Amino acid sequence: MILQIKNLFKWVNSGGNRVFLLNDIDFTVNEGEFISIMGPSGSGKTTLLNVIGMLDDFNEGEYAFLNEPVHTLKEKYRANLYKEYIGFVFQSYHLIDELTVYENIETPLLYKKHSASERKALVADMLDRFNIVGKKDLFPSQLSGGQQQLVGIARALVSSPKLILADEPTGNLNSTQGTEIMELFKQLNKEGVTIIQVTHSESNATYGSRTIRLKDGMIVNN
């Protein structure tokens, strides 16, 4: 079991009313799963993903990640936890414009105190694996969207996380590129990486082993 969420609530106060963003969320993710979160706009998919990624906090409930109670952890320890075990992939890639492909992939390692030679080896592995060795000195603006997302995934994987969180990873891509990325995720999942993706597309959801549907912050089926 990689994570377990119990009776989780998140709300904002708006004009005296409590508006629930997440309402009594309750589910478990096991190692090796590939989960798709679906639902209409504003149903809380991204919020849930951010809570899982510990980028956002919640108001009530319990969240255990690798048996660590996240809701009671200190900020710093929590940061160490996601730094160590979670990789993020975004719809709009969020590569750093001023860094080259190589440097973008290297960045997470910089914050983890890897030695220079280790970093070099790990980044080289990634470049190799994704077939982008020839593009390593290019800047993000010189790449196509699909290639940028490839770099984004390489960056998420370079520190070998247990869990990948992907927020509509194909949202900005055309269908061919989208399929390639989804195939890649499937491949990674086979190699043992747990993946949670947020998606709008039913066809993308089929790549997953399980789908969680949200509506108005509540899970409607699991």
Place this chain on the structure above:
Amino acid sequence: MIRNYFKIAIRNLRKNKLYASINIFGLAIGLTSCMLIGLYIVNELSYDKFNNKANRIVRVTMEYKMSNEINYAATTGTKVGPEFARTFPKIEEYTRTFISTSNVEYGNKLFNEDRILFADPSFFNIFSFNLLQGNAETILDAPNKIVLTESMAKKYFGDENPINKTITVIGKEMIVSGVSEDSPKNSQIKFDFVTQFLNLGNKVKREQWWSANWITYFLLNTGDDITQFEQQINTYMQTDAIRSQAGLEGESYLNYHLQPLLDVHLKSDLAGFEPNGNMTYIYIFIIISLLILLIASANYTNLATAQSTSRSGEIGMRKVMGASKRQVFIQFISESTTITFIAAVLALLLCVLVLPYFNSITGKAFTKLELLQPIPMLLLFLFSVIVSFLAGLYPALVLSGTNVMSVLKKGFRSPGGNGILKKSLIVGQFSISVFLIIYTMVILQQMDFIQNKNLGYNKDHVVVLPISRTMFENFETFKYGLEQISGVQSVTASYETPKFVKWGDGVNVVDENGEHTIDINAMPVDLNFVNTLGMKMAAGRDFIQSDFALMDTTNNSVNYKQPYLINETLAKQIGWSPEEAIGRTIENRASGPVLGVVKDFNFSSLHEPVGPLLMFLGRNFSRNYMVRISDLDVQGTLGHLETLWNERTNSRPFNYHFLDEDYDTLYQTEQRSAILFSVAAGLAVILACLGLFGLAAFTIVQRTKEIGIRKVLGANLSNIILLISKNFLVLVTIAIIIASPFAFFAAKKWLQNFAYRIEPEWSVFIIPVIVTLLVTFLTVGYHSIRAAIVNPIKSLRTE
């Protein structure tokens, strides 16, 4: 890791060239001013420190009370040195010093030199002037020995070895006994030649307490207990024997103070061989350079914070990938460090470029090599580090505090972008600028007033020709010769020129109201004095040839009468109207009649009101001819003067200056302040506007969409310009309101140094206000117009 930070810093600079150049340029200017001023201050603080025995050397100054007035002087009588050295074992050596001018002749080389030092033989033992040739013990042990500096040796002897050569100085043949290095520029004693003090002649051979014209230095056995030693000396000065020797009676006294050598330049009120430095000047310098640096730093802070919007994505992403707040903070500090150090390199280049101008403002002679010495370099480094933190701190704090979520949300606005800090910094920058502009305006107006003030005499087109004693024999024929030259209108002579009369004296008057003794300034003058200088008579007349008859020296001078002219102030102090004064008898050197009352003219600096002045007919005191020439063909007339001079005299090279130029040197300090403040004000305005320029550009990028929508809704060009300019103009107006009263009071305070001063007019405020607002408007307007003329379709599409 750090390398990664610098890399991204450099790439960001390249991407945002406008901000980068504003920041680098601004910080470079700030650092340049700090470095140059640091150099100046280090030089001031290092004064006399090259002397190995500096902490044991003291300068003796005199405090005395005569006729109810306490006076202070840096000069002392000839007795002070030898008498105290005999009496007090604490004194190891003494030297009395004086610097004078003389002709110096060797072979066919003849020059008039004005840095001839007369000093007692122990001079080179007390002070550490390096000797290149000669032995400090014996170098001055005979009256005919003279020491040259290296550059003088070169000037007179070229490649010859000067040792034991004979050279003519003060009319005597002297033997060169040694060569010293040129006196350092941070020495209070600067000389080209050194010879024995006793060579000054009979007037110094007798030891006396008074006739105090010499500066005396002591070398003590230790530098401790100087205050106690001073008391000991003054107790000695109170003993009856000494009091009667010095002719002290009743309340009168004569005391001495010992000033540690290292305190003389910056802490003493009494100027010695050269005008002292001034701590106030140093403080002003420091404040101005720091203000400029502050303005530049504020630019950095503002522009870097403004960019945080576009950087928030990157930072959020870094945090998602595990960067801690501290690591992001360090990243942005390294960014400001990178910029500052690029600026530092540029500053070094700028220093080299502006060094000559800096030298002319400060009156120093710094060389480029001095910039590369460890101390200035260390200063530059230190300031760079401080600025990196000062300027980078706030942006780094804001940016490192960026929430991780911001990367995931659209429409993030930078927390510091519209903050109170940005506004306060702009207000601060412009307050400083407006303050400096107003203050500078006042200084410039006062300087203009000084230059154009009616002094009571006409200082233009008066040539001053310094003369020496040997020329008295031909005084009259020479004067007649001068008068015959075409272009010369009239000729007179005097001891001092009227630009600054220092001769202090007293006058005795007995009239129906009793006896008056009045302290005055006195001036020995020749015929035609009033006429030549264009002064006006309030009553009576100028001296004429027949007045010499009054000065009857026959029969043991029993009938000797000294003819006098007085000024209006003196007449008023005695209690006479100008008309009443004519023909009255007063006594100064001898009793004699007042022949005329001259309308008051400014004979000292405009810092002082006009005091009582006495002019007596005294041709033999003359040190200068003053020649009024016509303003047509000045060069031709000067040529004729030189020809005549060279025909008639062989004892002195032709040397002239203009009275109005001499007058201007009186206000050199003020001139320097004026230049300094003008430069500072200019820089402050330029830097503040550069910052504004960058911020305006940024604001417009942020508001492109808004502007586009407004245009679609029907806003015209002027609406848009006003929209953008309004905020900035409001801030600048606040700055003006804050700065004006401060500037007004500061300027008033400065003006109080002058007895004759302007009243600051409204224009002093209105012009800076208009200029500042106009410059602001133009700075911001440039971007506004560019934004306003863009087709709205285009700007909306970019979103």
